[in-house]
Amino acid sequence: RAYAESLIKNAPDPVFVSDLEGKILQANDAVSTLLGFRPDELLEQSLSRFISPQETREFTAALREVVERGVTRNARLNP
Secondary structure (H helix, E strand, C coil), rough: CCHHHHHHCCCCCEEECCCCCEEEECHHHHHHHHCCCCCHHHHEEHHCCCCCCHHHHHHHHHHHHHHCCCCCCCCCCCC
16 A cells, blocks of 8 residues: 555656546645646535536546446546
C-alpha cells in the first residue's frame, strides 16, 4: 500500500483515487494544481463538483465496469 501511495503522490500527472460514487479519497499535488484546491480541500469532495454531469456519468459507469468486470481503460477528464 505504501508503494502505491508513493506512486500516486509522486506522479507528475494528475492522479486521484475515488470510491464508486466518485468521492475523492486521495489526490496528488498535480490534481490540486489543475483544479486550484489544496489537497485537503479535495478529500471527500464529489468529482461532480469539478467535471460536467455527462463526464460524471461516464466516469461512474467506467469505474463500475472496472469493479464488476475487471475491465480497465484510460480516461480523460476535462475540469
